[in-house]
């Protein structure tokens with residue numbers, strides 16, 4: 358494996374399992390020092406143990422991205438231990454309801470947009486003073502194919518993911534002046550706990566994902582896309598969303 362991230366420090370939110378964990382594992386395997394985080398201490402401990410067992414350099418910090426103090430602590434502990442931040446991956450998200458688009462109530466809507474959109478915006482804002490001190494730094498946002506073609510069963514979640522595609526475009530010009538690239542990945546249906554309802558049942562999968570490759574994706578396939586975007590192999594790419602979805606139609 359290439360070592361594209363030697364001397365790089367990467368913070369990944371929601372990274373104790375699923376896509377976030379695979380991204381942390383991939384960046385660390387390529388030489389980065391990684392900070393894994395999520396809400397539950399036991400998951401953070403387990404993720405750190407797993408990465409350390411692979412001889413990877415990592416730190417674990419409990420961080421609920423919806424809590425400002427937790428986001429601040431995540432950034433501070435990273436800088437305290439490793440001395441800076443080169444890569445921030447905003448991956449954590451929630452989906453509080455399944456149903457038709459109007460089944461959601463206001464408190465669920467607020468939770469959804471606070472976690473998926475507002476927290477993404479503010480953790481990036483909190484990290485910018487550190488990212489701008491480094492050379493070739495990167496922000497990566499994890500959206501979803503549902504941000505392009507809304508999944509009817511999770512329509513409000515889809516709307517929150519469309520906002521992240523817009524956020525990527527909106528942040529890129531300003532960040533470019535600071536030497537920071539901002540990109541995004543829109544994964545298709547990836548085999549994790551989060552999307553179990555979508556891949557557990559073939560009929561549901563075919564109706565929802567409708568992808569050329571006729572299979573689910575895997576976290577490490579998103580992680581390799583993430584590694585590309587955060588590396589200098591993508592040095593002339595910013596403000597873009599890469600669809601990693603086995604050929605699922607993606608058009609806004």
Ligand code: NAP
Nearest residue numbers: 371373374375376395396397422450501546547549551552
């Ligand atoms: P997952 O396997 O369920 O993992 C979610 C991770 O996020 C866990 O480590 C969880 O740990 C953490 N987490 C959940 N809520 C959090 C919060 N409020 N603050 C901080 N950490 C939190 O999910 P996944 O499938 O990997 O999803 C990761 C990202 O990919 C999400 O943005 C999701 O929308 C996106 N995505 C997923 C798919 C898919 O098919 N799986 C498709 C498109 C996009 P704790 O429980 O300890 O917090």
